[in-house]
Amino acid sequence: MLIKKFGSRKFLACMIGVLTGAATVFGLDESAISTISGAVISISSVVAYISAEGRIDAAAAGKAAQDIQEALDAVMKGDKREGKRTD
Numbered sequence: 691m692l693i694k695k696f697g698s699r700k701f702l703a704c705m706i707g708v709l710t711g712a713a714t715v716f717g718l719d720e721s722a723i724s725t726i727s728g729a730v731i732s733i734s735s736v737v738a739y740i741s742a743e744g745r746i747d748a749a750a751a752g753k754a755a756q757d758i759q760e761a762l763d764a765v766m767k768g769d770k771r772e773g774k775r776t777d
Contacts, residue, residue, distance in 0.1 A: 702734050709727065709730060713726055
């Protein structure tokens with residue numbers, strides 16, 4: 691849940707604002723502020739994408755495992771009804 695909040699656009703906008711404000715307070719020039727803001731946006735975009743794809747892949751793997759288990763259960767029930775041993 692916390693990772694999801696770090697990847698949100700609102701949080702990223704907040705972080706860029708905080709970093710820009712801090713850079714202004716410490717007297718950095720505009721090119722340094724632009725570089726920092728660009729780096730934050732780029733890195734956070736990559737992290738958000740990787741996180742989202744990981745969740746999608748995990749859900750797909752869980753669904754595949756569930757489907758396989760259901761198929762095995764159906765086969766095992768069919769073998770028992772036919773009197774076959776499944777040792």
